[in-house]
Amino acid sequence: MGHSHDHHGHHHHHHHIDPEAGDRQVAFAVAINLLLTVAQIIGGVVSGSIALIADAVHNFSDAISLVIAFFARKIARRPADARMTFGYGRAEMVAALVNYTTLIVISLYLAWEGIARLIDPPAIQGWTVVIVAGIALVIDLATALLTLRLSKESANIRAAFIHNLSDALGSLAVIVGGTLVILYDWRLVDPIITLMIAGYILYLAATEIGPVIRNLMLASPDGHDAEDLLEHIQEEEGVAAAHHLHLWQMTEHEAALQVHLVVSDPDWPAAMDIRNRVRAMLVAKGISHVTLEIERASEACPNAPLIGH
Known part of the structure:
Protein backbone atom coordinates (compact mmCIF):
# COMPACT_ATOMS: atom_id res chain seq x y z
CA MET A 1 0.00 0.00 0.00
CA GLY A 2 1.44 3.30 -0.99
CA HIS A 3 4.84 1.75 -1.65
CA SER A 4 4.70 2.20 -5.40
CA HIS A 5 4.79 5.98 -5.21
CA ASP A 6 6.45 6.13 -1.82
CA HIS A 7 9.94 5.56 -3.07
CA HIS A 8 10.24 7.04 -6.52
CA GLY A 9 10.26 10.51 -5.05
CA HIS A 10 13.26 9.87 -2.84
CA HIS A 11 15.95 8.49 -5.12
CA HIS A 12 16.93 11.61 -6.98
CA HIS A 13 17.16 13.73 -3.81
CA HIS A 14 19.20 11.59 -1.49
CA HIS A 15 21.52 9.94 -3.97
CA HIS A 16 24.50 11.73 -2.43
CA ILE A 17 23.71 10.94 1.20
CA ASP A 18 22.26 7.66 2.39
CA PRO A 19 19.51 8.17 5.06
CA GLU A 20 21.11 5.58 7.36
CA ALA A 21 24.50 7.28 7.10
CA GLY A 22 22.77 10.57 7.84
CA ASP A 23 21.18 9.05 10.94
CA ARG A 24 24.59 7.86 12.11
CA GLN A 25 26.04 11.36 11.72
CA VAL A 26 23.20 12.92 13.71
CA ALA A 27 23.45 10.24 16.41
CA PHE A 28 27.20 10.82 16.61
CA ALA A 29 26.64 14.57 16.98
CA VAL A 30 24.17 13.88 19.83
CA ALA A 31 26.71 11.61 21.55
CA ILE A 32 29.50 14.22 21.35
CA ASN A 33 27.22 16.90 22.82
CA LEU A 34 26.02 14.66 25.65
CA LEU A 35 29.57 13.60 26.54
CA LEU A 36 30.63 17.23 26.62
CA THR A 37 27.61 18.13 28.77
CA VAL A 38 28.43 15.46 31.34
CA ALA A 39 32.13 16.40 31.36
CA GLN A 40 31.28 20.08 31.87
CA ILE A 41 28.85 19.40 34.69
CA ILE A 42 31.45 17.26 36.50
CA GLY A 43 34.11 19.93 35.87
CA GLY A 44 31.77 22.67 37.02
CA PHE A 71 13.64 11.01 15.72
CA ALA A 72 11.77 13.21 13.25
CA ARG A 73 13.99 11.82 10.47
CA LYS A 74 13.21 8.26 11.57
CA ILE A 75 9.46 8.89 11.74
CA ALA A 76 9.39 10.75 8.42
CA ARG A 77 10.66 7.71 6.55
CA ARG A 78 7.77 5.47 7.58
CA PRO A 79 5.53 4.49 4.67
CA ALA A 80 1.95 5.78 4.57
CA ASP A 81 -0.59 3.71 6.51
CA ALA A 82 -4.29 3.82 7.32
CA ARG A 83 -3.79 6.33 10.12
CA MET A 84 -1.44 8.62 8.17
CA THR A 85 -2.59 8.34 4.58
CA PHE A 86 -0.23 11.11 3.46
CA GLY A 87 2.72 9.36 5.07
CA TYR A 88 4.85 10.73 7.91
CA GLY A 89 7.00 13.18 5.97
CA ARG A 90 5.62 16.17 7.88
CA ALA A 91 7.28 14.96 11.09
CA GLU A 92 10.42 16.78 9.98
CA MET A 93 8.52 20.05 9.58
CA VAL A 94 6.95 19.71 13.02
CA ALA A 95 10.42 19.11 14.50
CA ALA A 96 11.83 22.13 12.64
CA LEU A 97 8.98 24.27 13.99
CA VAL A 98 9.72 23.15 17.57
CA ASN A 99 13.46 23.75 17.19
CA TYR A 100 13.11 27.19 15.58
CA THR A 101 10.60 28.25 18.22
CA THR A 102 12.95 27.32 21.07
CA LEU A 103 15.79 29.02 19.20
CA ILE A 104 13.80 32.27 18.99
CA VAL A 105 13.15 32.03 22.74
CA ILE A 106 16.87 31.42 23.40
CA SER A 107 17.93 34.40 21.27
CA LEU A 108 15.46 36.69 23.04
CA TYR A 109 16.83 35.49 26.38
CA LEU A 110 20.39 36.15 25.15
CA ALA A 111 19.41 39.67 24.13
CA TRP A 112 17.87 40.23 27.56
CA GLU A 113 21.10 39.05 29.22
CA GLY A 114 23.17 41.27 26.94
CA ILE A 115 21.11 44.33 27.86
CA ALA A 116 21.33 43.49 31.58
CA ARG A 117 25.12 43.28 31.28
CA LEU A 118 25.31 46.56 29.35
CA ILE A 119 23.56 48.28 32.25
CA ASP A 120 25.61 46.48 34.91
CA PRO A 121 28.89 45.09 33.46
CA PRO A 122 29.93 41.86 35.22
CA ALA A 123 33.08 41.38 37.28
CA ILE A 124 36.18 39.93 35.65
CA GLN A 125 36.16 36.15 35.32
CA GLY A 126 39.38 34.18 35.09
CA TRP A 127 40.92 32.34 32.17
CA THR A 128 39.03 29.16 33.13
CA VAL A 129 35.85 30.50 31.51
CA VAL A 130 37.71 31.36 28.31
CA ILE A 131 39.36 27.94 28.12
CA VAL A 132 36.03 26.20 28.73
CA ALA A 133 34.47 28.24 25.96
CA GLY A 134 37.35 27.25 23.69
CA ILE A 135 36.70 23.55 24.30
CA ALA A 136 32.97 24.07 23.80
CA LEU A 137 33.63 25.93 20.54
CA VAL A 138 35.61 22.99 19.17
CA ILE A 139 32.79 20.56 20.04
CA ASP A 140 30.10 22.86 18.65
CA LEU A 141 31.99 23.26 15.39
CA ALA A 142 32.50 19.48 15.17
CA THR A 143 28.77 18.94 15.66
CA ALA A 144 27.92 21.64 13.15
CA LEU A 145 30.25 20.06 10.59
CA LEU A 146 28.67 16.62 11.14
CA THR A 147 25.25 18.02 10.23
CA LEU A 148 26.38 20.59 7.63
CA ARG A 149 25.74 18.48 4.52
CA LEU A 150 22.40 17.19 5.75
CA SER A 151 21.30 20.71 6.69
CA LYS A 152 21.44 21.81 3.06
CA GLU A 153 18.64 19.47 2.02
CA SER A 154 16.50 19.21 5.15
CA ALA A 155 14.72 21.97 7.05
CA ASN A 156 14.59 19.65 10.05
CA ILE A 157 18.37 19.20 10.29
CA ARG A 158 18.90 22.87 9.41
CA ALA A 159 17.00 23.88 12.55
CA ALA A 160 19.24 21.69 14.73
CA PHE A 161 22.28 22.90 12.80
CA ILE A 162 21.44 26.55 13.53
CA HIS A 163 21.02 25.62 17.22
CA ASN A 164 24.61 24.35 17.20
CA LEU A 165 25.82 27.33 15.20
CA SER A 166 24.23 29.73 17.69
CA ASP A 167 25.98 27.91 20.51
CA ALA A 168 29.32 28.05 18.69
CA LEU A 169 28.84 31.80 18.25
CA GLY A 170 28.01 32.07 21.96
CA SER A 171 31.27 30.32 22.85
CA LEU A 172 33.11 32.63 20.48
CA ALA A 173 31.59 35.64 22.26
CA VAL A 174 32.81 34.33 25.62
CA ILE A 175 36.32 33.78 24.25
CA VAL A 176 36.65 37.23 22.63
CA GLY A 177 34.79 39.12 25.36
CA GLY A 178 36.50 37.26 28.20
CA THR A 179 39.97 37.73 26.76
CA LEU A 180 39.46 41.46 26.22
CA VAL A 181 38.07 41.89 29.73
CA ILE A 182 41.02 40.05 31.29
CA LEU A 183 43.67 41.85 29.22
CA TYR A 184 42.23 45.36 28.90
CA ASP A 185 39.21 45.44 31.22
CA TRP A 186 36.91 46.27 28.26
CA ARG A 187 33.74 45.17 29.96
CA LEU A 188 31.29 46.36 27.35
CA VAL A 189 32.70 44.13 24.62
CA ASP A 190 31.03 41.00 25.99
CA PRO A 191 27.45 42.37 26.16
CA ILE A 192 27.83 44.11 22.78
CA ILE A 193 28.97 40.86 21.10
CA THR A 194 26.18 38.98 22.91
CA LEU A 195 23.58 41.40 21.54
CA MET A 196 24.95 41.12 18.02
CA ILE A 197 24.85 37.33 18.17
CA ALA A 198 21.33 37.33 19.66
CA GLY A 199 20.24 39.58 16.78
CA TYR A 200 21.83 37.32 14.20
CA ILE A 201 20.30 34.12 15.63
CA LEU A 202 16.91 35.79 15.86
CA TYR A 203 17.23 36.86 12.21
CA LEU A 204 18.24 33.33 11.10
CA ALA A 205 15.48 31.59 13.04
CA ALA A 206 12.81 34.11 12.01
CA THR A 207 13.64 33.81 8.29
CA GLU A 208 13.87 30.00 8.43
CA ILE A 209 10.65 29.49 10.41
CA GLY A 210 8.58 31.17 7.67
CA PRO A 211 8.86 28.40 5.04
CA VAL A 212 8.28 25.77 7.75
CA ILE A 213 5.02 27.40 8.85
CA ARG A 214 3.96 27.81 5.20
CA ASN A 215 4.61 24.13 4.60
CA LEU A 216 2.55 23.13 7.65
CA MET A 217 -0.20 25.49 6.47
CA LEU A 218 -0.26 23.59 3.14
CA ALA A 219 0.92 26.59 1.13
CA SER A 220 1.72 26.25 -2.58
CA PRO A 221 5.28 25.00 -3.03
CA ASP A 222 7.98 27.47 -4.02
CA GLY A 223 8.52 27.63 -7.74
CA HIS A 224 4.92 26.65 -8.51
CA ASP A 225 2.13 29.15 -8.96
CA ALA A 226 -1.40 27.74 -8.61
CA GLU A 227 -2.95 30.26 -11.02
CA ASP A 228 -0.21 29.61 -13.55
CA LEU A 229 -0.75 25.84 -13.40
CA LEU A 230 -4.51 26.35 -13.67
CA GLU A 231 -3.96 28.31 -16.88
CA HIS A 232 -1.79 25.53 -18.30
CA ILE A 233 -4.46 22.97 -17.43
CA GLN A 234 -7.22 25.03 -19.07
CA GLU A 235 -5.11 25.51 -22.19
CA GLU A 236 -4.91 21.74 -22.78
CA GLU A 237 -7.05 20.67 -25.74
CA GLY A 238 -10.46 19.29 -24.74
CA VAL A 239 -10.48 20.86 -21.26
CA ALA A 240 -13.58 23.05 -21.05
CA ALA A 241 -12.84 24.27 -17.52
CA ALA A 242 -11.04 23.38 -14.30
CA HIS A 243 -11.88 24.20 -10.69
CA HIS A 244 -11.39 23.15 -7.05
CA LEU A 245 -7.64 23.23 -7.50
CA HIS A 246 -5.44 22.40 -4.51
CA LEU A 247 -1.67 22.62 -4.72
CA TRP A 248 0.55 21.77 -1.77
CA GLN A 249 3.84 20.32 -0.64
CA MET A 250 3.64 16.62 0.24
CA THR A 251 7.17 16.37 1.61
CA GLU A 252 10.03 18.82 1.44
CA HIS A 253 10.85 17.65 -2.09
CA GLU A 254 7.48 16.57 -3.49
CA ALA A 255 4.59 18.70 -4.65
CA ALA A 256 1.00 17.48 -5.01
CA LEU A 257 -1.97 18.82 -6.95
CA GLN A 258 -5.62 17.90 -7.20
CA VAL A 259 -8.20 19.51 -9.47
CA HIS A 260 -11.60 18.87 -11.07
CA LEU A 261 -11.35 18.76 -14.88
CA VAL A 262 -14.42 19.58 -16.93
CA VAL A 263 -14.16 17.75 -20.25
CA SER A 264 -15.94 19.16 -23.27
CA ASP A 265 -16.05 15.79 -25.04
CA PRO A 266 -18.65 13.37 -23.60
CA ASP A 267 -16.80 10.46 -25.24
CA TRP A 268 -15.00 8.43 -22.50
CA PRO A 269 -11.80 7.37 -24.37
CA ALA A 270 -11.27 11.00 -25.42
CA ALA A 271 -11.76 12.10 -21.79
CA MET A 272 -9.12 9.60 -20.67
CA ASP A 273 -6.76 10.93 -23.29
CA ILE A 274 -7.29 14.50 -22.01
CA ARG A 275 -6.71 13.32 -18.45
CA ASN A 276 -3.45 11.61 -19.37
CA ARG A 277 -2.22 14.69 -21.24
CA VAL A 278 -2.96 16.99 -18.29
CA ARG A 279 -1.28 14.58 -15.88
CA ALA A 280 1.82 14.27 -18.09
CA MET A 281 2.03 18.06 -18.39
CA LEU A 282 1.88 18.49 -14.59
CA VAL A 283 4.37 15.71 -13.88
CA ALA A 284 6.75 17.31 -16.38
CA LYS A 285 6.47 20.51 -14.33
CA GLY A 286 7.73 18.64 -11.26
CA ILE A 287 4.48 17.77 -9.49
CA SER A 288 4.74 14.16 -8.41
CA HIS A 289 1.30 13.48 -6.92
CA VAL A 290 -1.53 14.40 -9.28
CA THR A 291 -5.21 13.65 -8.59
CA LEU A 292 -7.72 14.59 -11.28
CA GLU A 293 -11.49 14.35 -11.06
CA ILE A 294 -13.20 14.27 -14.45
CA GLU A 295 -16.62 15.89 -15.05
CA ARG A 296 -18.64 16.24 -18.22
CA ALA A 297 -19.31 19.80 -19.26
CA SER A 298 -23.08 19.23 -19.05
CA GLU A 299 -23.01 18.19 -15.39
CA ALA A 300 -20.05 20.06 -13.96
CA CYS A 301 -20.14 21.59 -10.46
CA PRO A 302 -22.09 24.87 -10.87
CA ASN A 303 -20.23 28.13 -10.04
CA ALA A 304 -17.28 26.24 -8.57
CA PRO A 305 -14.37 28.34 -7.32
CA LEU A 306 -11.26 27.87 -9.46
CA ILE A 307 -8.96 27.37 -6.49
CA GLY A 308 -9.99 25.68 -3.26
CA HIS A 309 -13.47 24.61 -2.19
Whole structure:
Protein backbone atom coordinates (compact mmCIF):
# COMPACT_ATOMS: atom_id res chain seq x y z
CA MET A 1 0.00 0.00 0.00
CA GLY A 2 1.44 3.30 -0.99
CA HIS A 3 4.84 1.75 -1.65
CA SER A 4 4.70 2.20 -5.40
CA HIS A 5 4.79 5.98 -5.21
CA ASP A 6 6.45 6.13 -1.82
CA HIS A 7 9.94 5.56 -3.07
CA HIS A 8 10.24 7.04 -6.52
CA GLY A 9 10.26 10.51 -5.05
CA HIS A 10 13.26 9.87 -2.84
CA HIS A 11 15.95 8.49 -5.12
CA HIS A 12 16.93 11.61 -6.98
CA HIS A 13 17.16 13.73 -3.81
CA HIS A 14 19.20 11.59 -1.49
CA HIS A 15 21.52 9.94 -3.97
CA HIS A 16 24.50 11.73 -2.43
CA ILE A 17 23.71 10.94 1.20
CA ASP A 18 22.26 7.66 2.39
CA PRO A 19 19.51 8.17 5.06
CA GLU A 20 21.11 5.58 7.36
CA ALA A 21 24.50 7.28 7.10
CA GLY A 22 22.77 10.57 7.84
CA ASP A 23 21.18 9.05 10.94
CA ARG A 24 24.59 7.86 12.11
CA GLN A 25 26.04 11.36 11.72
CA VAL A 26 23.20 12.92 13.71
CA ALA A 27 23.45 10.24 16.41
CA PHE A 28 27.20 10.82 16.61
CA ALA A 29 26.64 14.57 16.98
CA VAL A 30 24.17 13.88 19.83
CA ALA A 31 26.71 11.61 21.55
CA ILE A 32 29.50 14.22 21.35
CA ASN A 33 27.22 16.90 22.82
CA LEU A 34 26.02 14.66 25.65
CA LEU A 35 29.57 13.60 26.54
CA LEU A 36 30.63 17.23 26.62
CA THR A 37 27.61 18.13 28.77
CA VAL A 38 28.43 15.46 31.34
CA ALA A 39 32.13 16.40 31.36
CA GLN A 40 31.28 20.08 31.87
CA ILE A 41 28.85 19.40 34.69
CA ILE A 42 31.45 17.26 36.50
CA GLY A 43 34.11 19.93 35.87
CA GLY A 44 31.77 22.67 37.02
CA VAL A 45 30.86 20.91 40.25
CA VAL A 46 34.50 20.06 41.03
CA SER A 47 35.87 23.53 40.23
CA GLY A 48 32.82 25.42 41.48
CA SER A 49 32.59 27.24 38.13
CA ILE A 50 29.10 28.48 37.31
CA ALA A 51 30.30 29.26 33.76
CA LEU A 52 31.04 25.59 33.13
CA ILE A 53 27.61 24.52 34.29
CA ALA A 54 25.94 27.28 32.25
CA ASP A 55 27.81 26.08 29.17
CA ALA A 56 26.76 22.50 29.92
CA VAL A 57 23.13 23.64 29.80
CA HIS A 58 23.76 25.20 26.38
CA ASN A 59 25.25 22.01 25.02
CA PHE A 60 22.42 19.99 26.50
CA SER A 61 19.91 22.17 24.62
CA ASP A 62 21.89 21.46 21.42
CA ALA A 63 21.79 17.74 22.13
CA ILE A 64 18.02 17.91 22.65
CA SER A 65 17.48 19.79 19.39
CA LEU A 66 19.52 17.11 17.61
CA VAL A 67 17.58 14.31 19.34
CA ILE A 68 14.30 15.87 18.16
CA ALA A 69 15.72 16.12 14.62
CA PHE A 70 16.98 12.53 14.77
CA PHE A 71 13.64 11.01 15.72
CA ALA A 72 11.77 13.21 13.25
CA ARG A 73 13.99 11.82 10.47
CA LYS A 74 13.21 8.26 11.57
CA ILE A 75 9.46 8.89 11.74
CA ALA A 76 9.39 10.75 8.42
CA ARG A 77 10.66 7.71 6.55
CA ARG A 78 7.77 5.47 7.58
CA PRO A 79 5.53 4.49 4.67
CA ALA A 80 1.95 5.78 4.57
CA ASP A 81 -0.59 3.71 6.51
CA ALA A 82 -4.29 3.82 7.32
CA ARG A 83 -3.79 6.33 10.12
CA MET A 84 -1.44 8.62 8.17
CA THR A 85 -2.59 8.34 4.58
CA PHE A 86 -0.23 11.11 3.46
CA GLY A 87 2.72 9.36 5.07
CA TYR A 88 4.85 10.73 7.91
CA GLY A 89 7.00 13.18 5.97
CA ARG A 90 5.62 16.17 7.88
CA ALA A 91 7.28 14.96 11.09
CA GLU A 92 10.42 16.78 9.98
CA MET A 93 8.52 20.05 9.58
CA VAL A 94 6.95 19.71 13.02
CA ALA A 95 10.42 19.11 14.50
CA ALA A 96 11.83 22.13 12.64
CA LEU A 97 8.98 24.27 13.99
CA VAL A 98 9.72 23.15 17.57
CA ASN A 99 13.46 23.75 17.19
CA TYR A 100 13.11 27.19 15.58
CA THR A 101 10.60 28.25 18.22
CA THR A 102 12.95 27.32 21.07
CA LEU A 103 15.79 29.02 19.20
CA ILE A 104 13.80 32.27 18.99
CA VAL A 105 13.15 32.03 22.74
CA ILE A 106 16.87 31.42 23.40
CA SER A 107 17.93 34.40 21.27
CA LEU A 108 15.46 36.69 23.04
CA TYR A 109 16.83 35.49 26.38
CA LEU A 110 20.39 36.15 25.15
CA ALA A 111 19.41 39.67 24.13
CA TRP A 112 17.87 40.23 27.56
CA GLU A 113 21.10 39.05 29.22
CA GLY A 114 23.17 41.27 26.94
CA ILE A 115 21.11 44.33 27.86
CA ALA A 116 21.33 43.49 31.58
CA ARG A 117 25.12 43.28 31.28
CA LEU A 118 25.31 46.56 29.35
CA ILE A 119 23.56 48.28 32.25
CA ASP A 120 25.61 46.48 34.91
CA PRO A 121 28.89 45.09 33.46
CA PRO A 122 29.93 41.86 35.22
CA ALA A 123 33.08 41.38 37.28
CA ILE A 124 36.18 39.93 35.65
CA GLN A 125 36.16 36.15 35.32
CA GLY A 126 39.38 34.18 35.09
CA TRP A 127 40.92 32.34 32.17
CA THR A 128 39.03 29.16 33.13
CA VAL A 129 35.85 30.50 31.51
CA VAL A 130 37.71 31.36 28.31
CA ILE A 131 39.36 27.94 28.12
CA VAL A 132 36.03 26.20 28.73
CA ALA A 133 34.47 28.24 25.96
CA GLY A 134 37.35 27.25 23.69
CA ILE A 135 36.70 23.55 24.30
CA ALA A 136 32.97 24.07 23.80
CA LEU A 137 33.63 25.93 20.54
CA VAL A 138 35.61 22.99 19.17
CA ILE A 139 32.79 20.56 20.04
CA ASP A 140 30.10 22.86 18.65
CA LEU A 141 31.99 23.26 15.39
CA ALA A 142 32.50 19.48 15.17
CA THR A 143 28.77 18.94 15.66
CA ALA A 144 27.92 21.64 13.15
CA LEU A 145 30.25 20.06 10.59
CA LEU A 146 28.67 16.62 11.14
CA THR A 147 25.25 18.02 10.23
CA LEU A 148 26.38 20.59 7.63
CA ARG A 149 25.74 18.48 4.52
CA LEU A 150 22.40 17.19 5.75
CA SER A 151 21.30 20.71 6.69
CA LYS A 152 21.44 21.81 3.06
CA GLU A 153 18.64 19.47 2.02
CA SER A 154 16.50 19.21 5.15
CA ALA A 155 14.72 21.97 7.05
CA ASN A 156 14.59 19.65 10.05
CA ILE A 157 18.37 19.20 10.29
CA ARG A 158 18.90 22.87 9.41
CA ALA A 159 17.00 23.88 12.55
CA ALA A 160 19.24 21.69 14.73
CA PHE A 161 22.28 22.90 12.80
CA ILE A 162 21.44 26.55 13.53
CA HIS A 163 21.02 25.62 17.22
CA ASN A 164 24.61 24.35 17.20
CA LEU A 165 25.82 27.33 15.20
CA SER A 166 24.23 29.73 17.69
CA ASP A 167 25.98 27.91 20.51
CA ALA A 168 29.32 28.05 18.69
CA LEU A 169 28.84 31.80 18.25
CA GLY A 170 28.01 32.07 21.96
CA SER A 171 31.27 30.32 22.85
CA LEU A 172 33.11 32.63 20.48
CA ALA A 173 31.59 35.64 22.26
CA VAL A 174 32.81 34.33 25.62
CA ILE A 175 36.32 33.78 24.25
CA VAL A 176 36.65 37.23 22.63
CA GLY A 177 34.79 39.12 25.36
CA GLY A 178 36.50 37.26 28.20
CA THR A 179 39.97 37.73 26.76
CA LEU A 180 39.46 41.46 26.22
CA VAL A 181 38.07 41.89 29.73
CA ILE A 182 41.02 40.05 31.29
CA LEU A 183 43.67 41.85 29.22
CA TYR A 184 42.23 45.36 28.90
CA ASP A 185 39.21 45.44 31.22
CA TRP A 186 36.91 46.27 28.26
CA ARG A 187 33.74 45.17 29.96
CA LEU A 188 31.29 46.36 27.35
CA VAL A 189 32.70 44.13 24.62
CA ASP A 190 31.03 41.00 25.99
CA PRO A 191 27.45 42.37 26.16
CA ILE A 192 27.83 44.11 22.78
CA ILE A 193 28.97 40.86 21.10
CA THR A 194 26.18 38.98 22.91
CA LEU A 195 23.58 41.40 21.54
CA MET A 196 24.95 41.12 18.02
CA ILE A 197 24.85 37.33 18.17
CA ALA A 198 21.33 37.33 19.66
CA GLY A 199 20.24 39.58 16.78
CA TYR A 200 21.83 37.32 14.20
CA ILE A 201 20.30 34.12 15.63
CA LEU A 202 16.91 35.79 15.86
CA TYR A 203 17.23 36.86 12.21
CA LEU A 204 18.24 33.33 11.10
CA ALA A 205 15.48 31.59 13.04
CA ALA A 206 12.81 34.11 12.01
CA THR A 207 13.64 33.81 8.29
CA GLU A 208 13.87 30.00 8.43
CA ILE A 209 10.65 29.49 10.41
CA GLY A 210 8.58 31.17 7.67
CA PRO A 211 8.86 28.40 5.04
CA VAL A 212 8.28 25.77 7.75
CA ILE A 213 5.02 27.40 8.85
CA ARG A 214 3.96 27.81 5.20
CA ASN A 215 4.61 24.13 4.60
CA LEU A 216 2.55 23.13 7.65
CA MET A 217 -0.20 25.49 6.47
CA LEU A 218 -0.26 23.59 3.14
CA ALA A 219 0.92 26.59 1.13
CA SER A 220 1.72 26.25 -2.58
CA PRO A 221 5.28 25.00 -3.03
CA ASP A 222 7.98 27.47 -4.02
CA GLY A 223 8.52 27.63 -7.74
CA HIS A 224 4.92 26.65 -8.51
CA ASP A 225 2.13 29.15 -8.96
CA ALA A 226 -1.40 27.74 -8.61
CA GLU A 227 -2.95 30.26 -11.02
CA ASP A 228 -0.21 29.61 -13.55
CA LEU A 229 -0.75 25.84 -13.40
CA LEU A 230 -4.51 26.35 -13.67
CA GLU A 231 -3.96 28.31 -16.88
CA HIS A 232 -1.79 25.53 -18.30
CA ILE A 233 -4.46 22.97 -17.43
CA GLN A 234 -7.22 25.03 -19.07
CA GLU A 235 -5.11 25.51 -22.19
CA GLU A 236 -4.91 21.74 -22.78
CA GLU A 237 -7.05 20.67 -25.74
CA GLY A 238 -10.46 19.29 -24.74
CA VAL A 239 -10.48 20.86 -21.26
CA ALA A 240 -13.58 23.05 -21.05
CA ALA A 241 -12.84 24.27 -17.52
CA ALA A 242 -11.04 23.38 -14.30
CA HIS A 243 -11.88 24.20 -10.69
CA HIS A 244 -11.39 23.15 -7.05
CA LEU A 245 -7.64 23.23 -7.50
CA HIS A 246 -5.44 22.40 -4.51
CA LEU A 247 -1.67 22.62 -4.72
CA TRP A 248 0.55 21.77 -1.77
CA GLN A 249 3.84 20.32 -0.64
CA MET A 250 3.64 16.62 0.24
CA THR A 251 7.17 16.37 1.61
CA GLU A 252 10.03 18.82 1.44
CA HIS A 253 10.85 17.65 -2.09
CA GLU A 254 7.48 16.57 -3.49
CA ALA A 255 4.59 18.70 -4.65
CA ALA A 256 1.00 17.48 -5.01
CA LEU A 257 -1.97 18.82 -6.95
CA GLN A 258 -5.62 17.90 -7.20
CA VAL A 259 -8.20 19.51 -9.47
CA HIS A 260 -11.60 18.87 -11.07
CA LEU A 261 -11.35 18.76 -14.88
CA VAL A 262 -14.42 19.58 -16.93
CA VAL A 263 -14.16 17.75 -20.25
CA SER A 264 -15.94 19.16 -23.27
CA ASP A 265 -16.05 15.79 -25.04
CA PRO A 266 -18.65 13.37 -23.60
CA ASP A 267 -16.80 10.46 -25.24
CA TRP A 268 -15.00 8.43 -22.50
CA PRO A 269 -11.80 7.37 -24.37
CA ALA A 270 -11.27 11.00 -25.42
CA ALA A 271 -11.76 12.10 -21.79
CA MET A 272 -9.12 9.60 -20.67
CA ASP A 273 -6.76 10.93 -23.29
CA ILE A 274 -7.29 14.50 -22.01
CA ARG A 275 -6.71 13.32 -18.45
CA ASN A 276 -3.45 11.61 -19.37
CA ARG A 277 -2.22 14.69 -21.24
CA VAL A 278 -2.96 16.99 -18.29
CA ARG A 279 -1.28 14.58 -15.88
CA ALA A 280 1.82 14.27 -18.09
CA MET A 281 2.03 18.06 -18.39
CA LEU A 282 1.88 18.49 -14.59
CA VAL A 283 4.37 15.71 -13.88
CA ALA A 284 6.75 17.31 -16.38
CA LYS A 285 6.47 20.51 -14.33
CA GLY A 286 7.73 18.64 -11.26
CA ILE A 287 4.48 17.77 -9.49
CA SER A 288 4.74 14.16 -8.41
CA HIS A 289 1.30 13.48 -6.92
CA VAL A 290 -1.53 14.40 -9.28
CA THR A 291 -5.21 13.65 -8.59
CA LEU A 292 -7.72 14.59 -11.28
CA GLU A 293 -11.49 14.35 -11.06
CA ILE A 294 -13.20 14.27 -14.45
CA GLU A 295 -16.62 15.89 -15.05
CA ARG A 296 -18.64 16.24 -18.22
CA ALA A 297 -19.31 19.80 -19.26
CA SER A 298 -23.08 19.23 -19.05
CA GLU A 299 -23.01 18.19 -15.39
CA ALA A 300 -20.05 20.06 -13.96
CA CYS A 301 -20.14 21.59 -10.46
CA PRO A 302 -22.09 24.87 -10.87
CA ASN A 303 -20.23 28.13 -10.04
CA ALA A 304 -17.28 26.24 -8.57
CA PRO A 305 -14.37 28.34 -7.32
CA LEU A 306 -11.26 27.87 -9.46
CA ILE A 307 -8.96 27.37 -6.49
CA GLY A 308 -9.99 25.68 -3.26
CA HIS A 309 -13.47 24.61 -2.19
